[in-house]
Amino acid sequence: MKIENLNDLFVHTLQDIYYAEKKIVKALPKMVKKTDSPELAKAFESHLTETEGQIQRLDQVFEMCGEKPKATKSPAIDGILEEAEELMSEIKDPDTRDAAMIAAAQAVEHYEITRYGTLVSWANLLGMKDAANVLGQTLKEEYSADQKLSKLGEGRLNKEAAA
Amino acid sequence: MKIENLNDLFVHTLQDIYYAEKKIVKALPKMVKKTDSPELAKAFESHLTETEGQIQRLDQVFEMCGEKPKATKSPAIDGILEEAEELMSEIKDPDTRDAAMIAAAQAVEHYEITRYGTLVSWANLLGMKDAANVLGQTLKEEYSADQKLSKLGEGRLNKEAAA
Numbered sequence: 001m002k003i004e005n006l007n008d009l010f011v012h013t014l015q016d017i018y019y020a021e022k023k024i025v026k027a028l029p030k031m032v033k034k035t036d037s038p039e040l041a042k043a044f045e046s047h048l049t050e051t052e053g054q055i056q057r058l059d060q061v062f063e064m065c066g067e068k069p070k071a072t073k074s075p076a077i078d079g080i081l082e083e084a085e086e087l088m089s090e091i092k093d094p095d096t097r098d099a100a101m102i103a104a105a106q107a108v109e110h111y112e113i114t115r116y117g118t119l120v121s122w123a124n125l126l127g128m129k130d131a132a133n134v135l136g137q138t139l140k141e142e143y144s145a146d147q148k149l150s151k152l153g154e155g156r157l158n159k160e161a162a163a
Numbered sequence: 164m165k166i167e168n169l170n171d172l173f174v175h176t177l178q179d180i181y182y183a184e185k186k187i188v189k190a191l192p193k194m195v196k197k198t199d200s201p202e203l204a205k206a207f208e209s210h211l212t213e214t215e216g217q218i219q220r221l222d223q224v225f226e227m228c229g230e231k232p233k234a235t236k237s238p239a240i241d242g243i244l245e246e247a248e249e250l251m252s253e254i255k256d257p258d259t260r261d262a263a264m265i266a267a268a269q270a271v272e273h274y275e276i277t278r279y280g281t282l283v284s285w286a287n288l289l290g291m292k293d294a295a296n297v298l299g300q301t302l303k304e305e306y307s308a309d310q311k312l313s314k315l316g317e318g319r320l321n322k323e324a325a326a
Contacts, residue, residue: 003254009263016246075249076270079242083179086238091166100172103281107239110277111270118266121317154284 001072010122011067014058017115019071021055024108027081031101036094040101043152047105047145054138061123061131080107102153109146116142164235173285174230177221180278182234184218187271190244194264199257203264206315210268210308217301224294243270265316272309279305 003009028048032041062069084104091097116139123132166172191211195204225232247267254260279302286295 003250003259003263004256005259006262009254009259012250013266075242075245076239077242079238079240079245080274082238082242087166087175091172093167096166096168096172099169099285100166103176103277106281107274107277110273111243114266114270114273117313118269118316121313122262125317150280150284153281154288 006122007065007126010119010126011065012072013115013119013122014061014065014067015070015072016074016076017112017119018055018058018062018069019074020077020111020115021051021058022071023074023077023081024051025055027084027108030085031088031105034088035098035101037098040098040152043148044105050141050145054141057134057138061134064128064131064134077108077111080104080111084108099153102149106146106149106153109142109149112142113139113146169285170228170289173282173289174228175235176278176282176285177224177228177230178233178235179237179239180275180282181218181221181225181232182237183240183274183278184214184221185234186240186244187214188218190247190271193248194251194268197251198261198264200261203261203315206311207268213304213308217304220297220301224297227291227294227297240271240274243267243274247271262316265312269309269312269316272305272312275305276302276309 001008001012001015003012025048028044028051032044032048035041035044059069084101084107087100087104088097091100116135119135120132120139123129123135164171164175164178166175188211191207191214195207195211198204198207222232247264247270250263250267251260254263279298282298283295283302286292286298
């Protein structure tokens with residue numbers, strides 16, 4: 001797909017985050033399996049449900065643009081998840097691994113925050129208020145997921161890893 | 164390097180962001196060359212100076228840990244920069260390319276925000292208050308750089324690309 005204007009770039013970025021969300025849906029169950037913490041497992045599981053809803057919202061936005069939902073390979077999310085998987089398999093101590101998984105999940109959240117933030121801004125510039133609203137709902141969820149992970153990280157889990 | 168506890172993970176993550184900062188120092192001048200906007204060029208140039216200061220802060224933190232500064236390959240930042248370079252070379256329209264570069268620079272900022280946020284939190288858990296302060300200064304700069312880019316993106320540049 002040739003990117004000639006902001007509308008093309010908007011659709012391209014939708015395809016990028018669509019790819020990312022689909023990869024995250026596959027990564028989260030692996031993270032649930034890797035943690036011994038019921039609290040962290042629950043956080044990953046609830047984010048999985050949330051992510052499935054976010055994919056449905058992207059389907060809606062593709063429709064609003066008159067485009068079929070499509071994923072475009074994103075080297076960025078591939079790299080973020082590759083780094084996460086490397087650490088998850090290397091670290092044997094469960095509490096240290098949990099600390100690394102929280103950090104990895106926050107890196108994923110921040111990737112989503114930046115992409116959805118950009119998409120909301122561009123949807124507004126393109127006069128697509130409905131799309132901006134739908135994407136803004138997901139952006140809000142991503143900020144909240146990141147904050148939950150910060151609290152988990154600063155709480156019990158990391159304290160155990162530092163002990 | 165084997166990661167057996169939170170201290171090891173902290174040092175590993177310092178090496179990760181050290182690698183990232185060194186790559187960013189190389190990427191920013193390319194971005195300055197690719198933009199026709201003096202405003203955006205100035206933003207990238209001033210972030211380059213800021214990044215050089217952030218590398219010096221990392222040198223200080225390595226010293227506080229009794230470690231020599233070292234970079235560890237980060238597939239995450241490599242992927243984020245690869246995606247940015249792909250878009251920069253593919254897009255021919257200058258205003259659309261500027262919009263893409265602002266988005267790419269914000270993806271880089273958010274990677275730094277998440278890693279420095281994690282490092283500050285771990286430094287506090289490990290009782291390294293001085294390291295937390297030094298890293299916290301960089302974290303503040305990254306948030307502010309991201310906000311400046313948002314304003315640039317919502318201002319003149321993207322409006323031209325949407326026209």
